[in-house]
Amino acid sequence: MTKILAVDDSASMRQMVSFTLKGAGYEVVEAADGKLALEQAKKQQFDLVLSDVNMPVMDGITLVKELRALSNYKFTPILMLTTESAGDKKMEGKQAGATGWLVKPFNPDQLLATIKKVL
Amino acid sequence: MSIDLSQFHQVFFEESLEGLDVMESALLNLDTENCDSETINEIFRAAHSIKGGSGTFGFSTVAEFTHVIETLLDQIRAGDRRIEPAHVELFLKSVDCIRQMIKSLEAGDAVEMSDANDLKSKFQAILDGKELAAAAPVPASTAPTAPASVSDTDAGSSGGAKTWHIYFKPDGDVLKTGNEPSRMFRELEDMGVATVVVDTADLPGIGVIDPETCYLKWNITLVADVEKAQIEEVFEWVIDEAELRIEEVAQVAVTENPEQNGAKPSSVKQSKVEPSDIVQTTVQSPVAEVSVSPAPSQAISAPAAKEPAAQAAPAAKKAEKNKTEVSSIRVGIDKVDSLINMVGELVITQSMLGELSRDFDISKLPKLLEGLEQLSQNTRELQESVMRIRMLPISFTFSRFPRLVHDLSKTMGKKIELKLLGEQTELDKTVMEKIGDPMVHLVRNSLDHGIEMPEDRIKAGKSDTGLITLNAYHQGGNIVIQIIDDGKGLDKEKILRKAVEKGLVGESDKLSDEQICDLIFKPGFSTADQVTDISGRGVGMDVVRRNIQELNGSVEVESFTGKGSTFTIRLPLTLAILDGQLVSAGEHTYILPLISIIESIQTNMDMVHRVAGGCDVLRLRSEYVPIIRLYDIFNIKPESYNLEESLLVVVEGDNMKVALVVDDLLAQQQVVIKSLEENYKRVEGVSGATILGDGTVALILDISGLIKLAGVRKDEYKKVKQGGDEAA
Structure with missing residues (x-):
């Protein structure tokens, strides 16, 4: 089964993403910040990482850099969950190695449509 | 696929209110002279999360309002703007405003927008300020809208299939970002008929090839009923680094000025033409080459699409208003661990007793008694652990007071320092929720009636800054909360006079100091010369006492003239x-x-x-x-x-x-x-x-x-x- 790592410091967003993806038949692991996400990613191989940008402890951009430095996440799709006002964040994310982004606010259908783009 | 987003609302409300508390305390700690970037970040993150969540869950009013705040915070964070004390006040007001909005949404009431609009225009005025007018990324009036809705709106206006020629040469490092060109072509295929022709001209010899680099480029013909924006969206994530040209070859649909585009009516049959032909057609076509803007904000406009849905939301909420409120509690993992531990021991004891009962004779009686003793100890410990789950540190309640004191002392022109002691003292969540309001009343009371004006304090030989102390500690099975001020103390003569006037005590009654102080908790009692809007409407202390008694608690006051008063609340640790x-x-x-x-x-x-x-x-x-x-x-x-x-x-x-x-x-x-x-x-x-x-x-x-x-x-x-x- 396709495994997705969902990273967001907001519990409601995490729940929404996780619920939507599980409903669509994906296996989902949640993490509340970049550091926890990295720990999870080292424990098991994910097919896709969805990460918020603004998070305490370790932000999304740093997470992408750290993941790309791992040999088994070199080509794994990593999508950033950003808001439209953070245009420069998208570029920063891209430079760090993110595959793409999904603009908040998004609804479950948009989330699934975007995920299908990379899986 | 339709998912009922309302199931996440409660979590969203709770985390937003927590986020607002974080914002508030960070704002109060903020030193505008010497601004700490981590504090600003903290405030920004909280605002950002609330905005993201409210947008996602359809609370567009909150999202719009938070957006303006976030924009200003972002500028401050980026160092484009200095934070001023006026900003802090405005942010604090906004925190109140958002809190109010969230609470209305939670209760299913209509959101009162007048304050929000007022504040919004103030923020807008700051944002529009001369030095940074152009820096504001998106106008505040624009509702945050996902790019997907752009294509939705566009799709509505198109008619019939179009033929597009796409030239795509991705950056060599495209694969290293997890992007895969074949997936993009698959998406194009979902739109209509796509003919993809790979160009391997740049491919180096096998000896020098880097397997992680992409050397390929593609020519694609797409016949589909789509707009250019939709095609761009497919390449959205790689558009900035890639060479991408999207050109409309010809149009089938009847447009108003077909000649303008040089469209040929026959072009529908071109869907199967050879790529070389297409290239030729393109060359001949007068259609201007499309330049792709690197600005990421380009994809975001079209505010209209989401509006009707958002407006319909409050009505739907109203209907749900009567559904029971389910509140949740956050529990430290250590408490859950200890619970599991306890249950583990219980299981061991149970199996031991089970073993004992298998072939029981009287010689095993001491063993049985020992087992039962262990069982009762396990049960007691388990009960304590379960109770502890409902316990939260009182700092949850205390945390609202710095703001209250800050605001009130400003209004009254008094200088007041607030000291919090015993913030980690734990008590039951339900008790905590209910003790907040009585405490607010008592603190307001101390501020208003207890602490004197700075000049009076100096005259009385005290420091001009008054001190209010909130103290909490455990005593027996109770929690004791004290509100201590170093103000002028209760005026016992005045209280007694008033009580006689109101017929609460007889003129000849001899009352101890304690009894006199206790009179302030009688219904209809107020000694304030002037009724202020802070306190002193005479409907206070009796309500405070009643509320505390409803929690099976008690409240007393002790006061020394000229030295201050101490209100002591005693509450059971739990209502269970x-x-x-x-x-x-x-x-x-x-x-x-x-x-x-x-x-x-x-x-x-x-x-x-x-x-x-x-x-x-x-x-x-x-x-x-x-x-x-x-x-x-x-x-x-x-x-x-x-x-x-x-x-x-x-x-x-x-x-x-x-x-x-x-x-x-x-x-x-x-x-x-x-x-x-x-x-x-x-x-x-x-x-x-x-x-x-x-x-x-x-x-x-x-x-x-x-x-x-x-x-x-x-x-x-x-x-x-x-x-x-x-x-x-």
Whole structure:
């Protein structure tokens, strides 16, 4: 089964993403910040990482850099969950190695449509 | 696929309110002179999360409002703008405003927008300020909208299939970002008929090829009923680094000016033409080459698409208003661990006892007793652990006071320092929620009536800054919360004068200082010369005391003229367990909250008087106390109808004393409260039930309910009292 790592410091967003993806038949692991996400990613191989940008402890951009430095996440799709006002964040994310982004606010259908783009 | 987003609303509300608390305390700690970037980040993150969540869950009003705040915060964070004290005040007001919005949404009420709009225009004015007019990324009026809706709107206006030629040469590093060109082509195929032709011209020799680099480029012909924006969206993530040209070859649909585009009516058949032909067509076509803007914000416009849905939302919420509120609690993992540990031990004890029972003979009795002892210890520990889950540090309540004191001292022109002690003291979540308002009242009261103006303080030989201390600590099975000020103290003479005026005490009554101070908790009592909007409407202290009593707690005041006052609140640690006094009436056992009992006495008929209206009163020293016969109220048969053979338990509830007639006092014990409402229905005079050690059910009595049931009205009680005074 396709495994997705969902990273967001907001519990409601995490729940929404996780619920939507599980409903669509994906296996989902949640993490509340970049550091926890990295720990999870080292424990098991994910097919896709969805990460918020603004998070305490370790932000999304740093997470992408750290993941790309791992040999088994070199080509794994990593999508950033950003808001439209953070245009420069998208570029920063891209430079760090993110595959793409999904603009908040998004609804479950948009989330699934975007995920299908990379899986 | 449709998912009901409302199931996540409660979590969103809770985390937003928490986020607002974080924002608030960070704002209050913020030193505008020496701005700490981590604090700004913290504030920004909280605002950002609220905005993201509210947008996602369809609360567009909150999202729009937060967006403006976030924009300003972002500029401050990026160092484009200095934070000023005025900003902080504005942010604090916004925190209140958002909190109000969230609470309205939570309650399913319409969101009051006038404050928000007011603040929004103030923020907009700052954002539009000369130095940074162009820096504001998106106008505030634009609702945050996902790019997907751009294509939705566009799709509506298109008609018929179009033929597109796409030239795509990705960056060599495209694969290293996890992007895969073949997936993009798959997406194009989903739109219509796509012919993808790869160009391998740039591919180096096998010896020097880097397997992680992409050397390929593609020519694609797409026949589909799509707009250019939709095609761009497919390449959205790689657009900035790639070479991408999207050109419309010809149009099938009837456009108003077909000649303008040089469209050929026959082009529908071109869907199967060779790529070389297409290239030729493209060359001949007068269609201008499309330049792709690197600005990421380009994809975001079209605010209209989402609006109707967002407006419909409040109406839908209204309908749900009556659904029961489910609140959740965050529990530290250590508490859950200890619980699991406890259960583990319980299982071990259980299996040990099970083993013992298999072939039991009397020689194993000591072992059995040991096991049972262990079981009871496990149970006790388990109960404590479970109780601890509901416990939260009182800092949750304390945290709202720095802001309150900050705002109020500003309004009143007083200098006040707030000191918080014992913030980690834990108490039950329900108790915590209910103690907040009474505490706010007491703190306001100390600020308004207790602490003097700076000049008066200096005259009195004190520092010009007043000190209010909030202190919390555990004492026995209670939590004690103190509100201490170093102000002028209660004016006892004035209180006494007022009480006499209002007829609360007789002129000749000799009252101790303690009793005088206690008068401020009487209904309708206020000594404020001027009613301010801070406190002093005369509907305060009695309500405070009643609310605290409802929690089975008590409040007292101690005051020294010129030195200040100390309000002490005592509360049980939890509402789930009660210190009870078991009493018997006939064959039944009832439980009285221990805290409500003043004394128990045996009486003789000399002390009992009958007054008009049929109510018996007990003369208790200088007071007359109405007598309530439990057997009358519950319609049971007592051991004796003779008052001299019964016991009178004097209890206090609803600010008055009554004497309950019972047969006997039994044990005192902690009882676990079971709700009658949940298991049966609400019964007047009974606040709950519990199961006693022998398995029988005992009702827990509610004193104020009993007073109502017995028909002792306060005015009657007063009459009784006055009658008593005359008699005395």
